Amino acid sequence: RVVVAASRELSPVWPFLIVGASLILMQSGGSLKRFFPPSSTGLAADRKRQIAAFMRTIHTDTKSSAEASSKMRMKAVTFDLDDTVWKGFETLQNAHANMFRWLEENTPKTAEKYDSNGFRKLMGSMREKHPSIAHNFTALRKKALEVAFEETGYEVKENVENAFNAFITARNDVLLYDDSLRAVKALRDRGMIVGAITNGNADVWETKQMGELFDFAIKAEDAGKPKPSKEPFEIAVACCREVLKDVEAAHPSEEPTAGSLGWNVVESEIMHVGDCLRSDVHGAKQAGFFAIWINRGANGGKSLGTREGVETKPDFVVRGLDEIAAKL
Template identity: 30%
Template structure:
Protein backbone atom coordinates (compact mmCIF):
# COMPACT_ATOMS: atom_id res chain seq x y z
CA UNK A 1 0.00 0.00 0.00
CA UNK A 2 1.35 3.39 -0.96
CA UNK A 3 -0.07 6.76 0.09
CA UNK A 4 0.30 9.84 -2.12
CA UNK A 5 -1.55 12.19 0.19
CA UNK A 6 -3.18 12.04 3.60
CA UNK A 7 -6.40 10.05 3.52
CA UNK A 8 -9.21 10.90 5.93
CA UNK A 9 -11.86 8.60 7.35
CA UNK A 10 -13.50 6.47 4.65
CA UNK A 11 -17.24 5.96 5.16
CA UNK A 12 -18.11 4.26 1.87
CA UNK A 13 -16.43 2.84 -1.22
CA UNK A 14 -17.30 2.82 -4.88
CA UNK A 15 -15.83 0.20 -7.20
CA UNK A 16 -14.98 -0.13 -10.81
CA UNK A 17 -15.75 -3.68 -11.97
CA UNK A 18 -13.81 -4.72 -15.11
CA UNK A 19 -10.10 -5.35 -14.45
CA UNK A 20 -10.54 -4.39 -10.82
CA UNK A 21 -12.63 -7.15 -9.26
CA UNK A 22 -11.69 -9.63 -12.00
CA UNK A 23 -9.42 -9.79 -15.03
CA UNK A 24 -11.69 -8.72 -17.89
CA UNK A 25 -9.16 -9.07 -20.70
CA UNK A 26 -9.50 -12.82 -21.40
CA UNK A 27 -13.28 -12.51 -21.04
CA UNK A 28 -13.48 -9.83 -23.72
CA UNK A 29 -11.16 -11.76 -26.06
CA UNK A 30 -13.41 -14.81 -25.74
CA UNK A 31 -16.59 -12.80 -26.22
CA UNK A 32 -15.26 -11.03 -29.32
CA UNK A 33 -14.07 -14.30 -30.88
CA UNK A 34 -17.39 -16.04 -30.28
CA UNK A 35 -19.41 -13.02 -31.42
CA UNK A 36 -17.45 -12.84 -34.67
CA UNK A 37 -17.87 -16.56 -35.26
CA UNK A 38 -21.63 -16.31 -34.67
CA UNK A 39 -22.00 -13.35 -37.02
CA UNK A 40 -20.01 -15.04 -39.78
CA UNK A 41 -21.98 -18.27 -39.38
CA UNK A 42 -25.48 -16.78 -39.24
CA UNK A 43 -24.85 -13.85 -41.56
CA UNK A 44 -22.03 -14.95 -43.90
CA UNK A 45 -22.00 -11.68 -45.80
CA UNK A 46 -20.39 -10.12 -42.71
CA UNK A 47 -17.26 -12.20 -43.34
CA UNK A 48 -16.77 -10.47 -46.68
CA UNK A 49 -15.34 -7.48 -44.82
CA UNK A 50 -12.22 -7.34 -42.68
CA UNK A 51 -12.04 -6.55 -38.97
CA UNK A 52 -10.58 -3.17 -39.86
CA UNK A 53 -13.65 -2.43 -41.98
CA UNK A 54 -15.94 -3.26 -39.07
CA UNK A 55 -13.82 -1.09 -36.78
CA UNK A 56 -14.23 1.78 -39.20
CA UNK A 57 -18.00 1.22 -39.16
CA UNK A 58 -17.87 1.45 -35.38
CA UNK A 59 -16.05 4.79 -35.56
CA UNK A 60 -18.47 6.11 -38.17
CA UNK A 61 -21.59 5.43 -36.11
CA UNK A 62 -19.96 7.09 -33.08
CA UNK A 63 -19.14 10.15 -35.15
CA UNK A 64 -22.80 10.39 -36.13
CA UNK A 65 -23.99 9.92 -32.54
CA UNK A 66 -21.33 10.72 -29.94
CA UNK A 67 -23.59 9.46 -27.12
CA UNK A 68 -22.91 5.89 -28.23
CA UNK A 69 -19.45 6.04 -26.66
CA UNK A 70 -21.24 6.11 -23.30
CA UNK A 71 -23.19 2.91 -23.93
CA UNK A 72 -21.10 -0.02 -25.17
CA UNK A 73 -24.14 -2.25 -25.72
CA UNK A 74 -26.05 0.26 -27.83
CA UNK A 75 -22.84 1.15 -29.69
CA UNK A 76 -22.35 -2.49 -30.70
CA UNK A 77 -26.00 -2.78 -31.78
CA UNK A 78 -25.87 0.32 -33.95
CA UNK A 79 -22.50 -0.68 -35.45
CA UNK A 80 -23.73 -4.12 -36.52
CA UNK A 81 -26.95 -2.62 -37.87
CA UNK A 82 -25.15 0.00 -39.90
CA UNK A 83 -22.55 -2.44 -41.21
CA UNK A 84 -25.12 -4.96 -42.38
CA UNK A 85 -27.17 -2.24 -44.05
CA UNK A 86 -24.04 -1.22 -45.95
CA UNK A 87 -23.74 -4.85 -47.06
CA UNK A 88 -27.28 -4.92 -48.44
CA UNK A 89 -29.54 -5.87 -45.53
CA UNK A 90 -32.83 -4.08 -45.05
CA UNK A 91 -33.20 -1.96 -41.91
CA UNK A 92 -35.46 -4.61 -40.38
CA UNK A 93 -33.11 -7.47 -41.24
CA UNK A 94 -30.11 -5.60 -39.89
CA UNK A 95 -31.89 -4.68 -36.66
CA UNK A 96 -32.94 -8.28 -36.01
CA UNK A 97 -29.46 -9.63 -36.68
CA UNK A 98 -27.85 -6.99 -34.46
CA UNK A 99 -30.35 -7.63 -31.67
CA UNK A 100 -29.71 -11.39 -31.80
CA UNK A 101 -25.96 -10.83 -31.65
CA UNK A 102 -26.16 -8.37 -28.76
CA UNK A 103 -28.33 -10.83 -26.81
CA UNK A 104 -25.62 -13.45 -27.28
CA UNK A 105 -22.85 -11.04 -26.32
CA UNK A 106 -24.61 -10.05 -23.11
CA UNK A 107 -25.02 -13.71 -22.20
CA UNK A 108 -21.37 -14.50 -22.90
CA UNK A 109 -20.21 -11.29 -21.24
CA UNK A 110 -21.41 -12.43 -17.82
CA UNK A 111 -20.45 -16.09 -18.14
CA UNK A 112 -17.48 -16.24 -15.77
CA UNK A 113 -16.64 -16.62 -12.11
CA UNK A 114 -15.36 -13.75 -10.00
CA UNK A 115 -12.26 -14.78 -8.00
CA UNK A 116 -12.99 -15.87 -4.45
CA UNK A 117 -10.40 -13.40 -3.20
CA UNK A 118 -12.47 -10.50 -4.57
CA UNK A 119 -15.68 -11.89 -3.10
CA UNK A 120 -14.06 -12.23 0.31
CA UNK A 121 -12.90 -8.61 0.28
CA UNK A 122 -16.31 -7.35 -0.80
CA UNK A 123 -18.03 -9.46 1.84
CA UNK A 124 -15.91 -8.01 4.64
CA UNK A 125 -16.17 -4.43 3.39
CA UNK A 126 -19.91 -4.57 2.80
CA UNK A 127 -20.46 -5.49 6.43
CA UNK A 128 -18.80 -2.28 7.59
CA UNK A 129 -19.83 0.32 4.98
CA UNK A 130 -22.04 0.81 1.91
CA UNK A 131 -20.54 -0.13 -1.44
CA UNK A 132 -21.55 1.18 -4.87
CA UNK A 133 -20.44 -0.15 -8.26
CA UNK A 134 -19.67 2.35 -11.04
CA UNK A 135 -18.92 0.79 -14.41
CA UNK A 136 -18.54 1.75 -18.05
CA UNK A 137 -19.17 -1.87 -19.01
CA UNK A 138 -22.22 -4.06 -19.45
CA UNK A 139 -21.62 -7.02 -17.15
CA UNK A 140 -24.65 -8.35 -15.24
CA UNK A 141 -23.65 -8.30 -11.58
CA UNK A 142 -26.52 -10.61 -10.64
CA UNK A 143 -25.21 -13.35 -12.94
CA UNK A 144 -21.64 -13.07 -11.64
CA UNK A 145 -22.70 -13.07 -7.99
CA UNK A 146 -21.86 -9.49 -6.99
CA UNK A 147 -25.30 -8.01 -6.41
CA UNK A 148 -25.40 -9.00 -2.74
CA UNK A 149 -22.44 -6.74 -1.94
CA UNK A 150 -23.52 -3.50 -3.59
CA UNK A 151 -26.18 -1.09 -2.39
CA UNK A 152 -26.39 0.40 -5.87
CA UNK A 153 -24.98 -0.19 -9.34
CA UNK A 154 -24.40 2.67 -11.78
CA UNK A 155 -23.82 1.81 -15.45
CA UNK A 156 -22.66 4.15 -18.19
CA UNK A 157 -25.46 4.80 -20.64
CA UNK A 158 -28.41 3.97 -18.43
CA UNK A 159 -27.11 6.08 -15.54
CA UNK A 160 -25.24 8.81 -17.37
CA UNK A 161 -22.12 9.52 -19.31
CA UNK A 162 -19.17 7.17 -19.03
CA UNK A 163 -16.31 7.72 -16.61
CA UNK A 164 -14.25 9.88 -16.30
CA UNK A 165 -17.26 12.18 -16.68
CA UNK A 166 -18.51 13.26 -13.27
CA UNK A 167 -22.17 12.30 -13.72
CA UNK A 168 -22.11 8.78 -12.25
CA UNK A 169 -19.71 9.81 -9.49
CA UNK A 170 -22.09 12.59 -8.47
CA UNK A 171 -25.02 10.16 -8.53
CA UNK A 172 -23.09 7.86 -6.19
CA UNK A 173 -22.46 10.74 -3.77
CA UNK A 174 -26.13 11.71 -3.86
CA UNK A 175 -27.19 8.13 -3.19
CA UNK A 176 -24.76 7.64 -0.32
CA UNK A 177 -25.56 11.04 1.24
CA UNK A 178 -21.99 11.40 2.45
CA UNK A 179 -19.26 13.99 1.89
CA UNK A 180 -17.59 13.11 -1.41
CA UNK A 181 -14.14 13.10 0.16
CA UNK A 182 -15.19 10.37 2.59
CA UNK A 183 -16.02 8.06 -0.32
CA UNK A 184 -13.10 6.08 -1.75
CA UNK A 185 -13.36 5.03 -5.38
CA UNK A 186 -11.33 1.93 -6.25
CA UNK A 187 -10.34 1.25 -9.83
CA UNK A 188 -7.54 0.16 -12.14
CA UNK A 189 -7.71 2.93 -14.74
CA UNK A 190 -5.72 6.11 -14.14
CA UNK A 191 -8.07 8.27 -16.22
CA UNK A 192 -11.57 6.86 -15.92
CA UNK A 193 -11.17 5.84 -12.27
CA UNK A 194 -8.47 7.92 -10.59
CA UNK A 195 -8.78 11.15 -12.57
CA UNK A 196 -12.56 10.83 -12.83
CA UNK A 197 -13.03 10.26 -9.11
CA UNK A 198 -10.66 13.02 -8.01
CA UNK A 199 -12.17 15.67 -10.29
CA UNK A 200 -15.58 14.67 -8.86
CA UNK A 201 -14.41 15.29 -5.30
CA UNK A 202 -14.05 11.67 -4.20
CA UNK A 203 -10.95 10.08 -2.76
CA UNK A 204 -9.27 7.65 -5.15
CA UNK A 205 -7.51 4.32 -4.81
CA UNK A 206 -5.52 3.05 -7.77
CA UNK A 207 -5.67 -0.75 -8.02
CA UNK A 208 -2.30 -1.56 -9.57
CA UNK A 209 -2.08 -5.34 -9.88
CA UNK A 210 0.13 -5.03 -12.97
CA UNK A 211 3.09 -3.59 -11.03
CA UNK A 212 3.12 -0.40 -13.07
CA UNK A 213 5.13 2.64 -12.00
CA UNK A 214 2.79 5.60 -11.91
CA UNK A 215 5.35 8.22 -12.94
CA UNK A 216 6.02 6.20 -16.10
CA UNK A 217 2.38 5.85 -17.08
CA UNK A 218 1.29 8.15 -19.94
CA UNK A 219 -2.30 8.00 -18.70
CA UNK A 220 -1.44 9.61 -15.37
CA UNK A 221 -3.42 12.85 -15.06
CA UNK A 222 -3.97 12.97 -11.32
CA UNK A 223 -2.27 11.15 -8.46
CA UNK A 224 -4.51 8.83 -6.45
CA UNK A 225 -4.73 9.19 -2.70
CA UNK A 226 -3.56 5.63 -2.25
CA UNK A 227 -2.30 2.74 -4.37
CA UNK A 228 -2.86 -0.95 -3.65
CA UNK A 229 -1.60 -4.02 -5.47
CA UNK A 230 -4.00 -6.44 -3.77
CA UNK A 231 -7.67 -5.86 -3.02
CA UNK A 232 -7.14 -7.37 0.42
CA UNK A 233 -5.23 -4.21 1.35
CA UNK A 234 -8.56 -2.34 1.29
CA UNK A 235 -9.55 -4.23 4.43
CA UNK A 236 -6.41 -3.06 6.17
CA UNK A 237 -7.12 0.47 4.96
CA UNK A 238 -10.58 0.27 6.44
CA UNK A 239 -9.16 -0.84 9.78
CA UNK A 240 -6.80 2.10 10.21
Protein backbone atom coordinates in the same frame (compact mmCIF):
# COMPACT_ATOMS: atom_id res chain seq x y z
CA ARG B 1 -36.61 15.10 -7.28
CA VAL B 2 -33.97 13.39 -5.18
CA VAL B 3 -35.09 12.30 -1.73
CA VAL B 4 -32.18 12.06 0.66
CA ALA B 5 -31.68 11.11 4.28
CA ALA B 6 -32.53 13.95 6.62
CA SER B 7 -30.72 14.97 9.75
CA ARG B 8 -31.76 16.92 12.80
CA GLU B 9 -28.71 19.12 12.32
CA LEU B 10 -28.31 20.21 8.71
CA SER B 11 -25.15 21.69 7.26
CA PRO B 12 -25.48 25.15 5.64
CA VAL B 13 -24.32 23.63 2.33
CA TRP B 14 -26.92 20.85 2.41
CA PRO B 15 -29.55 22.61 0.21
CA PHE B 16 -26.93 23.15 -2.48
CA LEU B 17 -25.95 19.47 -2.39
CA ILE B 18 -29.58 18.51 -2.96
CA VAL B 19 -29.98 20.92 -5.88
CA GLY B 20 -26.74 19.72 -7.50
CA ALA B 21 -27.71 16.05 -7.26
CA SER B 22 -31.18 16.84 -8.59
CA LEU B 23 -29.78 18.57 -11.67
CA ILE B 24 -27.47 15.66 -12.42
CA LEU B 25 -30.32 13.17 -12.20
CA MET B 26 -32.56 15.31 -14.39
CA GLN B 27 -29.85 15.37 -17.05
CA SER B 28 -29.33 11.60 -16.90
CA GLY B 29 -33.00 10.63 -16.97
CA GLY B 30 -34.38 11.72 -13.62
CA SER B 31 -34.60 8.53 -11.55
CA LEU B 32 -32.31 6.60 -9.25
CA LYS B 33 -34.30 3.40 -9.70
CA ARG B 34 -32.30 2.15 -12.68
CA PHE B 35 -29.10 2.15 -10.62
CA PHE B 36 -30.48 -0.40 -8.16
CA PRO B 37 -31.26 -4.12 -8.71
CA PRO B 38 -34.09 -4.34 -11.29
CA SER B 39 -36.34 -6.55 -9.16
CA SER B 40 -35.52 -4.79 -5.89
CA THR B 41 -38.18 -3.29 -3.63
CA GLY B 42 -35.50 -1.93 -1.32
CA LEU B 43 -32.75 -3.24 0.89
CA ALA B 44 -33.28 -6.54 2.69
CA ALA B 45 -33.90 -6.25 6.44
CA ASP B 46 -30.58 -7.92 7.29
CA ARG B 47 -28.71 -5.52 5.03
CA LYS B 48 -30.41 -2.51 6.64
CA ARG B 49 -29.41 -3.74 10.10
CA GLN B 50 -25.85 -4.30 8.89
CA ILE B 51 -25.51 -0.76 7.53
CA ALA B 52 -27.24 0.78 10.56
CA ALA B 53 -24.82 -0.97 12.92
CA PHE B 54 -21.85 0.29 10.91
CA MET B 55 -23.17 3.86 10.93
CA ARG B 56 -23.59 3.71 14.70
CA THR B 57 -20.00 2.51 14.99
CA ILE B 58 -18.77 5.46 12.94
CA HIS B 59 -20.69 8.05 14.91
CA THR B 60 -20.01 6.66 18.37
CA ASP B 61 -16.33 5.93 17.82
CA THR B 62 -14.32 7.30 20.72
CA LYS B 63 -10.84 6.90 19.26
CA SER B 64 -8.93 10.13 19.66
CA SER B 65 -6.25 9.91 16.99
CA ALA B 66 -6.81 11.79 13.75
CA GLU B 67 -5.67 8.74 11.79
CA ALA B 68 -8.24 6.45 13.41
CA SER B 69 -10.97 9.04 12.98
CA SER B 70 -10.14 9.45 9.29
CA LYS B 71 -10.20 5.73 8.67
CA MET B 72 -13.53 5.26 10.41
CA ARG B 73 -15.19 8.01 8.39
CA MET B 74 -15.35 5.95 5.19
CA LYS B 75 -19.02 5.01 4.85
CA ALA B 76 -19.12 3.72 1.29
CA VAL B 77 -16.95 2.21 -1.41
CA THR B 78 -17.45 2.21 -5.18
CA PHE B 79 -15.61 -0.08 -7.56
CA ASP B 80 -14.68 0.19 -11.18
CA LEU B 81 -15.42 -3.21 -12.74
CA ASP B 82 -13.35 -3.99 -15.86
CA ASP B 83 -9.71 -4.70 -14.91
CA THR B 84 -10.50 -3.98 -11.26
CA VAL B 85 -13.06 -6.56 -10.12
CA TRP B 86 -12.83 -8.79 -13.18
CA LYS B 87 -10.48 -9.32 -16.11
CA GLY B 88 -11.79 -6.82 -18.62
CA PHE B 89 -9.68 -7.68 -21.67
CA GLU B 90 -10.26 -11.43 -21.45
CA THR B 91 -13.98 -11.00 -20.75
CA LEU B 92 -14.39 -8.65 -23.73
CA GLN B 93 -12.41 -10.98 -25.99
CA ASN B 94 -14.71 -13.87 -25.07
CA ALA B 95 -17.82 -11.75 -25.64
CA HIS B 96 -16.59 -10.52 -29.03
CA ALA B 97 -15.74 -14.09 -30.06
CA ASN B 98 -19.17 -15.34 -28.97
CA MET B 99 -20.86 -12.69 -31.11
CA PHE B 100 -18.76 -13.69 -34.11
CA ARG B 101 -19.67 -17.34 -33.68
CA TRP B 102 -23.30 -16.25 -33.89
CA LEU B 103 -22.58 -14.19 -37.03
CA GLU B 104 -20.77 -17.08 -38.72
CA GLU B 105 -23.67 -19.43 -38.02
CA ASN B 106 -26.56 -17.08 -38.80
CA THR B 107 -25.32 -14.28 -41.08
CA PRO B 108 -22.19 -15.68 -42.76
CA LYS B 109 -21.91 -12.88 -45.34
CA THR B 110 -21.65 -10.37 -42.50
CA ALA B 111 -18.96 -12.41 -40.77
CA GLU B 112 -17.07 -12.69 -44.05
CA LYS B 113 -17.17 -8.96 -44.80
CA TYR B 114 -16.40 -7.83 -41.27
CA ASP B 115 -13.80 -9.91 -39.50
CA SER B 116 -13.02 -9.12 -35.87
CA ASN B 117 -10.66 -6.23 -36.65
CA GLY B 118 -12.97 -4.91 -39.34
CA PHE B 119 -15.89 -4.79 -36.93
CA ARG B 120 -13.83 -2.92 -34.35
CA LYS B 121 -12.96 -0.34 -37.01
CA LEU B 122 -16.66 -0.09 -37.86
CA MET B 123 -17.45 0.60 -34.21
CA GLY B 124 -14.75 3.27 -34.21
CA SER B 125 -16.34 4.95 -37.20
CA MET B 126 -19.71 4.86 -35.41
CA ARG B 127 -18.10 6.62 -32.45
CA GLU B 128 -16.86 9.39 -34.75
CA LYS B 129 -20.16 9.63 -36.60
CA HIS B 130 -22.31 9.62 -33.43
CA PRO B 131 -20.31 11.47 -30.74
CA SER B 132 -23.41 11.86 -28.56
CA ILE B 133 -23.32 8.11 -27.84
CA ALA B 134 -19.54 7.69 -27.74
CA HIS B 135 -19.81 6.69 -24.05
CA ASN B 136 -22.54 4.11 -24.74
CA PHE B 137 -20.93 0.88 -25.90
CA THR B 138 -24.29 -0.87 -26.19
CA ALA B 139 -25.63 1.74 -28.60
CA LEU B 140 -22.36 1.85 -30.55
CA ARG B 141 -22.27 -1.91 -31.04
CA LYS B 142 -25.89 -1.99 -32.13
CA LYS B 143 -25.28 0.88 -34.59
CA ALA B 144 -22.34 -1.01 -36.06
CA LEU B 145 -24.41 -4.18 -36.36
CA GLU B 146 -27.18 -2.25 -38.13
CA VAL B 147 -24.71 -0.99 -40.74
CA ALA B 148 -23.13 -4.43 -41.15
CA PHE B 149 -26.46 -6.19 -41.72
CA GLU B 150 -27.71 -3.49 -44.09
CA GLU B 151 -24.54 -3.73 -46.18
CA THR B 152 -24.71 -7.52 -46.38
CA GLY B 153 -28.42 -7.77 -47.16
CA TYR B 154 -29.82 -9.25 -43.95
CA GLU B 155 -32.90 -8.26 -41.97
CA VAL B 156 -31.70 -5.67 -39.49
CA LYS B 157 -33.82 -5.38 -36.36
CA GLU B 158 -34.06 -9.00 -35.26
CA ASN B 159 -30.48 -9.83 -36.21
CA VAL B 160 -29.14 -6.83 -34.29
CA GLU B 161 -30.90 -7.98 -31.13
CA ASN B 162 -29.84 -11.61 -31.52
CA ALA B 163 -26.21 -10.78 -32.30
CA PHE B 164 -26.03 -8.33 -29.42
CA ASN B 165 -27.59 -10.88 -27.06
CA ALA B 166 -24.81 -13.31 -28.01
CA PHE B 167 -22.30 -10.61 -27.11
CA ILE B 168 -23.83 -9.41 -23.85
CA THR B 169 -24.48 -12.92 -22.53
CA ALA B 170 -20.76 -13.64 -22.71
CA ARG B 171 -19.95 -10.09 -21.55
CA ASN B 172 -21.79 -10.81 -18.32
CA ASP B 173 -19.97 -14.13 -17.90
CA VAL B 174 -17.09 -12.30 -16.28
CA LEU B 175 -13.68 -13.69 -15.33
CA LEU B 176 -13.14 -12.60 -11.74
CA TYR B 177 -9.79 -11.94 -10.14
CA ASP B 178 -9.05 -14.37 -7.32
CA ASP B 179 -9.46 -11.70 -4.63
CA SER B 180 -12.64 -10.02 -5.91
CA LEU B 181 -15.41 -11.95 -4.17
CA ARG B 182 -13.53 -12.15 -0.90
CA ALA B 183 -12.51 -8.48 -0.82
CA VAL B 184 -15.84 -6.96 -1.87
CA LYS B 185 -17.71 -9.20 0.57
CA ALA B 186 -15.37 -8.20 3.41
CA LEU B 187 -16.17 -4.51 2.91
CA ARG B 188 -19.88 -5.21 2.53
CA ASP B 189 -19.90 -7.33 5.70
CA ARG B 190 -18.43 -4.37 7.61
CA GLY B 191 -21.64 -2.52 6.78
CA MET B 192 -20.19 -0.18 4.18
CA ILE B 193 -22.43 0.81 1.28
CA VAL B 194 -21.03 -0.90 -1.83
CA GLY B 195 -21.52 0.42 -5.36
CA ALA B 196 -20.08 0.10 -8.85
CA ILE B 197 -19.19 2.86 -11.32
CA THR B 198 -18.22 1.54 -14.74
CA ASN B 199 -17.68 2.87 -18.24
CA GLY B 200 -18.39 -0.61 -19.60
CA ASN B 201 -21.72 -2.20 -20.46
CA ALA B 202 -21.58 -5.40 -18.41
CA ASP B 203 -24.64 -5.73 -16.19
CA VAL B 204 -23.43 -6.46 -12.68
CA TRP B 205 -26.86 -7.83 -11.73
CA GLU B 206 -26.51 -10.51 -14.43
CA THR B 207 -23.04 -11.65 -13.39
CA LYS B 208 -22.56 -14.78 -11.34
CA GLN B 209 -21.96 -14.17 -7.63
CA MET B 210 -20.99 -10.47 -7.81
CA GLY B 211 -24.43 -8.90 -8.28
CA GLU B 212 -25.64 -9.79 -4.80
CA LEU B 213 -22.72 -7.90 -3.24
CA PHE B 214 -23.54 -4.47 -4.70
CA ASP B 215 -26.14 -2.05 -3.38
CA PHE B 216 -26.14 -0.02 -6.61
CA ALA B 217 -24.37 0.06 -9.97
CA ILE B 218 -23.84 2.97 -12.36
CA LYS B 219 -23.01 2.45 -16.04
CA ALA B 220 -21.86 5.35 -18.20
CA GLU B 221 -24.67 4.67 -20.66
CA ASP B 222 -27.21 5.21 -17.86
CA ALA B 223 -25.40 8.16 -16.26
CA GLY B 224 -25.19 10.01 -19.58
CA LYS B 225 -21.44 10.57 -19.31
CA PRO B 226 -18.43 8.35 -18.59
CA LYS B 227 -15.75 8.65 -15.95
CA PRO B 228 -13.76 10.85 -15.37
CA SER B 229 -16.76 13.19 -15.75
CA LYS B 230 -18.28 14.18 -12.42
CA GLU B 231 -21.78 12.96 -13.29
CA PRO B 232 -21.31 9.24 -12.49
CA PHE B 233 -19.69 10.09 -9.16
CA GLU B 234 -22.39 12.59 -8.24
CA ILE B 235 -25.04 9.98 -9.01
CA ALA B 236 -23.13 7.59 -6.75
CA VAL B 237 -23.41 10.09 -3.90
CA ALA B 238 -27.16 10.33 -4.50
CA CYS B 239 -27.42 6.52 -4.50
CA CYS B 240 -25.56 6.31 -1.19
CA ARG B 241 -27.96 8.84 0.31
CA GLU B 242 -30.91 6.87 -1.03
CA VAL B 243 -29.56 3.74 0.68
CA LEU B 244 -29.20 5.63 3.97
CA LYS B 245 -32.72 7.00 3.63
CA ASP B 246 -33.97 3.42 3.35
CA VAL B 247 -31.90 2.37 6.38
CA GLU B 248 -33.02 5.34 8.46
CA ALA B 249 -36.68 4.61 7.74
CA ALA B 250 -36.23 1.10 9.16
CA HIS B 251 -34.14 2.19 12.16
CA PRO B 252 -35.40 5.65 13.19
CA SER B 253 -34.55 5.13 16.86
CA GLU B 254 -30.94 4.31 16.03
CA GLU B 255 -30.08 7.56 14.26
CA PRO B 256 -26.46 8.57 14.78
CA THR B 257 -26.31 11.85 16.66
CA ALA B 258 -22.65 12.79 16.36
CA GLY B 259 -21.60 15.05 13.51
CA SER B 260 -23.54 17.75 11.72
CA LEU B 261 -24.91 15.57 8.93
CA GLY B 262 -26.29 12.58 10.84
CA TRP B 263 -27.36 9.88 8.39
CA ASN B 264 -25.94 11.76 5.43
CA VAL B 265 -22.86 10.75 3.47
CA VAL B 266 -20.56 13.27 1.81
CA GLU B 267 -18.06 12.81 -1.00
CA SER B 268 -15.00 12.57 1.24
CA GLU B 269 -16.61 9.60 3.04
CA ILE B 270 -16.74 7.54 -0.16
CA MET B 271 -13.70 5.76 -1.55
CA HIS B 272 -13.49 4.75 -5.19
CA VAL B 273 -11.30 1.86 -6.35
CA GLY B 274 -10.16 1.53 -9.94
CA ASP B 275 -7.30 0.62 -12.27
CA CYS B 276 -7.30 3.70 -14.51
CA LEU B 277 -5.51 6.84 -13.35
CA ARG B 278 -7.54 9.02 -15.69
CA SER B 279 -11.05 7.59 -15.36
CA ASP B 280 -10.90 6.33 -11.80
CA VAL B 281 -8.29 8.26 -9.81
CA HIS B 282 -8.61 11.62 -11.54
CA GLY B 283 -12.39 11.25 -11.80
CA ALA B 284 -12.77 10.33 -8.14
CA LYS B 285 -10.44 13.05 -6.88
CA GLN B 286 -12.13 15.84 -8.81
CA ALA B 287 -15.48 14.64 -7.46
CA GLY B 288 -14.17 14.80 -3.89
CA PHE B 289 -13.90 11.03 -3.34
CA PHE B 290 -11.05 9.21 -1.63
CA ALA B 291 -9.20 7.54 -4.53
CA ILE B 292 -7.57 4.11 -4.45
CA TRP B 293 -5.59 2.99 -7.47
CA ILE B 294 -5.30 -0.76 -7.93
CA ASN B 295 -2.15 -1.57 -9.85
CA ARG B 296 -1.90 -5.30 -10.46
CA GLY B 297 1.66 -4.91 -11.80
CA ALA B 298 0.78 -2.89 -14.91
CA ASN B 299 2.54 0.37 -14.03
CA GLY B 300 5.03 0.02 -16.86
CA GLY B 301 7.61 2.06 -14.96
CA LYS B 302 5.78 5.35 -15.48
CA SER B 303 5.32 7.91 -12.74
CA LEU B 304 2.05 8.00 -10.85
CA GLY B 305 1.98 11.72 -11.46
CA THR B 306 2.16 11.53 -15.25
CA ARG B 307 0.74 8.18 -16.32
CA GLU B 308 -2.07 8.59 -18.88
CA GLY B 309 -1.53 12.34 -18.78
CA VAL B 310 -3.00 12.65 -15.30
CA GLU B 311 -1.32 14.73 -12.62
CA THR B 312 -3.56 13.68 -9.72
CA LYS B 313 -2.07 11.04 -7.44
CA PRO B 314 -4.21 8.44 -5.64
CA ASP B 315 -4.66 8.47 -1.89
CA PHE B 316 -3.69 4.80 -1.73
CA VAL B 317 -2.06 2.36 -4.13
CA VAL B 318 -2.84 -1.34 -3.73
CA ARG B 319 -1.71 -4.42 -5.62
CA GLY B 320 -4.85 -6.38 -4.84
CA LEU B 321 -8.34 -5.76 -3.49
CA ASP B 322 -7.58 -7.63 -0.25
CA GLU B 323 -5.29 -4.79 0.80
CA ILE B 324 -8.15 -2.29 1.03
CA ALA B 325 -9.85 -3.69 4.14
CA ALA B 326 -6.48 -3.89 5.89
CA LYS B 327 -5.92 -0.17 5.33
CA LEU B 328 -9.22 0.89 6.92
